[in-house]
Amino acid sequence: MTSLDHPGPTAGEGRRRPAVMADVARLAGVSHQTVSRVINGANKVAPETQARVEEAMRLLDYRPSSVARALVTGRSRTVGVIGFNTTLYGPASTLYGIERAAYDADYLTSVVSMPDLDRDSVLRASERLRRHNVEGMLAVAPHQAAIAAVAQLSSQVPIVCVEAGPETDIASVQVDQRGGASAATRHLLELGHETVVHIAGPRDWQEAEIRLAGWRDTLINAGVSPPPPRFGDWSSASGYAHGCELAAQASVSAVFCSNDQMALGVMRAFREAGLSIPADVSIVGFDATPESGFFSPPLTTVRQDFIEVGRQGFDLLRRMIEQEEPADRRLIIPFELIVRMSTAGPRAR
Amino acid sequence: MTSLDHPGPTAGEGRRRPAVMADVARLAGVSHQTVSRVINGANKVAPETQARVEEAMRLLDYRPSSVARALVTGRSRTVGVIGFNTTLYGPASTLYGIERAAYDADYLTSVVSMPDLDRDSVLRASERLRRHNVEGMLAVAPHQAAIAAVAQLSSQVPIVCVEAGPETDIASVQVDQRGGASAATRHLLELGHETVVHIAGPRDWQEAEIRLAGWRDTLINAGVSPPPPRFGDWSSASGYAHGCELAAQASVSAVFCSNDQMALGVMRAFREAGLSIPADVSIVGFDATPESGFFSPPLTTVRQDFIEVGRQGFDLLRRMIEQEEPADRRLIIPFELIVRMSTAGPRAR
DNA sequence: GGACAGGGTGATAACGCTAACATCACTGGC
DNA sequence: GCCAGTGATGTTAGCGTTATCACCCTGTCC
Numbered sequence: 238m239t240s241l242d243h244p245g246p247t248a249g250e251g252r253r254r255p256a257v258m259a260d261v262a263r264l265a266g267v268s269h270q271t272v273s274r275v276i277n278g279a280n281k282v283a284p285e286t287q288a289r290v291e292e293a294m295r296l297l298d299y300r301p302s303s304v305a306r307a308l309v310t311g312r313s314r315t316v317g318v319i320g321f322n323t324t325l326y327g328p329a330s331t332l333y334g335i336e337r338a339a340y341d342a343d344y345l346t347s348v349v350s351m352p353d354l355d356r357d358s359v360l361r362a363s364e365r366l367r368r369h370n371v372e373g374m375l376a377v378a379p380h381q382a383a384i385a386a387v388a389q390l391s392s393q394v395p396i397v398c399v400e401a402g403p404e405t406d407i408a409s410v411q412v413d414q415r416g417g418a419s420a421a422t423r424h425l426l427e428l429g430h431e432t433v434v435h436i437a438g439p440r441d442w443q444e445a446e447i448r449l450a451g452w453r454d455t456l457i458n459a460g461v462s463p464p465p466p467r468f469g470d471w472s473s474a475s476g477y478a479h480g481c482e483l484a485a486q487a488s489v490s491a492v493f494c495s496n497d498q499m500a501l502g503v504m505r506a507f508r509e510a511g512l513s514i515p516a517d518v519s520i521v522g523f524d525a526t527p528e529s530g531f532f533s534p535p536l537t538t539v540r541q542d543f544i545e546v547g548r549q550g551f552d553l554l555r556r557m558i559e560q561e562e563p564a565d566r567r568l569i570i571p572f573e574l575i576v577r578m579s580t581a582g583p584r585a586r
Numbered sequence: 587m588t589s590l591d592h593p594g595p596t597a598g599e600g601r602r603r604p605a606v607m608a609d610v611a612r613l614a615g616v617s618h619q620t621v622s623r624v625i626n627g628a629n630k631v632a633p634e635t636q637a638r639v640e641e642a643m644r645l646l647d648y649r650p651s652s653v654a655r656a657l658v659t660g661r662s663r664t665v666g667v668i669g670f671n672t673t674l675y676g677p678a679s680t681l682y683g684i685e686r687a688a689y690d691a692d693y694l695t696s697v698v699s700m701p702d703l704d705r706d707s708v709l710r711a712s713e714r715l716r717r718h719n720v721e722g723m724l725a726v727a728p729h730q731a732a733i734a735a736v737a738q739l740s741s742q743v744p745i746v747c748v749e750a751g752p753e754t755d756i757a758s759v760q761v762d763q764r765g766g767a768s769a770a771t772r773h774l775l776e777l778g779h780e781t782v783v784h785i786a787g788p789r790d791w792q793e794a795e796i797r798l799a800g801w802r803d804t805l806i807n808a809g810v811s812p813p814p815p816r817f818g819d820w821s822s823a824s825g826y827a828h829g830c831e832l833a834a835q836a837s838v839s840a841v842f843c844s845n846d847q848m849a850l851g852v853m854r855a856f857r858e859a860g861l862s863i864p865a866d867v868s869i870v871g872f873d874a875t876p877e878s879g880f881f882s883p884p885l886t887t888v889r890q891d892f893i894e895v896g897r898q899g900f901d902l903l904r905r906m907i908e909q910e911e912p913a914d915r916r917l918i919i920p921f922e923l924i925v926r927m928s929t930a931g932p933r934a935r
Numbered sequence: 936g937g938a939c940a941g942g943g944t945g946a947t948a949a950c951g952c953t954a955a956c957a958t959c960a961c962t963g964g965c
Numbered sequence: 966g967c968c969a970g971t972g973a974t975g976t977t978a979g980c981g982t983t984a985t986c987a988c989c990c991t992g993t994c995c
Contacts, residue, residue, distance in 0.1 A: 257980090257981055257982090258981065258982065259981080267944080267945085268944070268945045268946075269945095269981085269982085270944075270945060270946080270983085270984095271943085271944065271945080273982070273983060273984095274943095274944090276982095277983085281941090281942055281943055281944085282943070282944085283942085283943065283944090286943080286944085300713075300716055300717050301717060301981085301982075302657075302717070302719055302980095302981055302982065303717050303718045303719060303982095304653055304656045304657050304662060304718075304719045304980090304981080304982085305657055305950090305980075305981035305982035305983085306981080306982050306983070307653045307950095307982090308651075308653050308654055308657050308950050308951065308952085308980090308981080308982070308983095309949070309950045309981085309982050309983045309984080310950085310982085310983065310984095311950075313653060315696070315718070322682070323678060323681065323682050323685075324675070324678050324679045324682050326673070326675075329672060329673050329678035330673045332672065332697075333671070333672050333673050333699060336672075336697055336698070336699050337699070337701070340698060340700075340714070345696050345698070345714065345715075345718050346696060346697050346698070347664070347694050347695065347696045347697075348681075348685055348695050348696075348697050349685070349689060349694070349695075350682060350685050350686070352686070364649075365689070365694065366694075367649055368649050368650060368651070368652050369652045369653075369664070369694050370651055370652055370653045472876065473876065473877050473879065473880035474879075474880070476880075477880060498876070498877055498880075501877055501880050501881075502880050504882070505880045505881075505882055505884075508882050527821065527822065527847070528822050528847055528850055528877065530822065530823075531822035531823070531825075531826060531847075531850045531851050531854045532850075532854075533853070533854055533857050533882050535854075606950090606951055606952085607951065607952065608951080616974075616975085617974070617975050617976080618951090618952080618975095619953080619954095619974075619975065619976080620973085620974065620975080622952070622953060623973095623974090626953085630971095630972055630973055630974085631973075631974085632972085632973065632974090635973080635974085650951090650952080651950095651951055651952070653950090653951080653952090654950070654951035654952040654953090654980090655951080655952055655953075656952090656980095657950090657951080657952070657953095657980050657981065657982085658951085658952050658953045658954080658979075658980045659952085659953065659954090659980085660980075
């Protein structure tokens with residue numbers, strides 16, 4: 238009698254069709270609506286009824302379907318993340334921060350990471366996410382092209398840019414890149430170096446451009462005219478290549494690299510050329526990867542709290558989704574200069 | 587007349603309620619079922635009708651709802667990933683591999699990463715994912731405790747363990763850890779070292795245990811009795827600590843570290859102690875992180891193709907979901923020994 | 936003692952889609 | 966000329982939830 242032609246799942250260890258709300262209702266002898274009330278904050282349910290329903294849920298190993306709920310409420314409690322190479326330390330950490338914050342706020346995180354981050358990839362990724370009814374999106378999108386694509390999307394769906402974006406008015410969270418670059422450069426200047434060479438990241442990365450600007454402006458403010466910057470691709474290999482060239486120039490006494498990996502490559506090149514760090518050349522990196530404290534010598538670098546960037550990014554998005562007008566749509570996370578052993582005063586070469 | 591009290595979205599740039607299938611149908615002058623047919627492989631739709639429907643979709647900026655589709659088909663085309671610290675190079679790369687493969691197969695990837703990976707965390711993460719109606723799950727779960735939890739789940743939902751698991755019969759994909767550890771150890775032995783010290787990963791990590799076993803067995807097979815292994819926590823700091831102690835022991839001439847980060851710490855400790863690598867001590871790592879080729883000196887290490895592990899892991903899961911009986915439920919991905927400059931023959935100290 | 940409030944519950948209608956069947960016009964074979 | 970076959974479409978009924986409203990009770994107030 239409790240089972241019709243549409244048989245409820247066997248109680249206990251039943252491995253049949255998963256139980257649905259109607260099965261629970263039948264077993265508990267109530268309507269499915271009452272079951273629903275028990276699930277979402279049991280407001281006006283008699284304690285005894287509630288207990289019976291909960292027991293039935295337990296017995297049937299019942300799990301509410303977010304899909305069905307999403308259909309009727311119009312809320313999927315899912316946010317999408319558009320990433321690219323999430324293998325790198327920065328993006329991976331940011332993703333982790335987003336993910337943790339989402340979990341704590343009872344949201345699920347869906348990730349699409351594209352091999353490239355051009356306009357088209359971003360659009361395709363967002364298309365995929367929107368079809369899956371995400372309520373909003375985070376773009377871990379440091380590319381200029383990606384930012385442009387995000388700007389276009391932002392009129393259609395709540396979206397937050399992390400690690401990017403002061404030009405347009407889209408919501409964003411990022412570390413104070415300019416300040417970090419400036420502090421790194423100033424640190425070297427204050428040690429007595431006459432000038433600072435900069436190995437920048439790729440030109441189409443916004444972070445790279447901002448650090449470049451921070452470095453240049455700091456030099457100019459100090460009255461020294463910036464040497465031509467060099468451009469790497471974030472990899473140690475590119476740092477190594479530039480390092481080999483720099484090692485041949487006797488005038489180089491301080492190098493500021495736009496990330497730790499390139500700094501590692503530069504250090505390797507200098508060492509091979511017989512130069513010692515920091516006696517002959519001082520080096521500063523950026524990011525403060527966990528390994529950077531164990532380079533030889535330990536690297537002076539600028540810490541970015543990627544996890545915090547992710548957390549704040551998600552929280553900003555959540556507020557946009559839930560219509561709480563956020564205090565500020567553009568958040569800046571402070572940097573921290575970590576002085577270790579790769580920097581010292583200059584000496585004649 | 588095309589609009590009732592329930593107004594369709596304005597054509598063109600309309601920013602109103604997003605269009606649904608019925609809106610498209612109305613605009614194209616067909617039934618919603620015909621629209622559905624156009625969307626999913628237009629089988630028996632007249633070319634002219636199809637064109638009209640497509641035009642209507644374009645005009646209304648229509649996007650099918652995966653949620654509604656999932657509800658009726660019972661297929662969400664979403665897989666879940668249970669991770670933990672996805673900040674590390676290995677897990678981050680594996681995740682990326684999973685994600686790419688899923689994208690290519692038209693699945694979406696939802697990620698839940700827990701700070702710890704004990705039994706309870708895994709269960710909570712999977713609960714969250716199952717409520718969101720994922721069709722299967724990947725566990726990037728190298729912990730013993732996590733593996734046990736996964737084994738329990740595997741009877742209820744398709745699940746694949748990546749980077750883990752030969753003990754039970756759950757589906758898994760992993761690199762040949764034992765072979766890699768063995769090759770690393772043999773490499774040092776063949777260079778003439780009398781024995782090899784091992785700095786292992788945490789005891790509750792399965793990978794760490796397998797590498798430890800590979801190292802031990804190789805030594806035993808070569809007739810040398812293994813020195814007591816040391817245990818780190820994967821961090822450079824732990825490698826550094828062990829390195830400081832080892833540097834004091836004159837007998838140490840070869841060290842095999844269970845990952846590159848610890849190897850970096852060891853190298854740093856040796857250098858500080860005035861030892862030179864590889865002249866005084868040879869060092870081998872594991873993982874082949876992109877930076878390891880630019881350590882000083884470049885590190886001899888064992889490459890794991892994490893991305894391939896992720897790809898194969900997803901593919902295995904997909905086949906389980908789609909009921910194609912997979913050829914093999916337990917996949918082993920080959921390793922590659924990369925000999926660089928941190929290893930050489932021994933010399934008296 | 937009748938009206939009224941309100942706690943507790945159930946019935947019914949969505950949500951946006953696909954599955955399954957029904958319908959209708961053609962075509963071609965005998 | 967009639968029937969079967971088939972291509973193109975429409976109609977209806979769900980999928981598993983929540984929203985909404987209607988309905989019972991009970992107790993309380995004047």
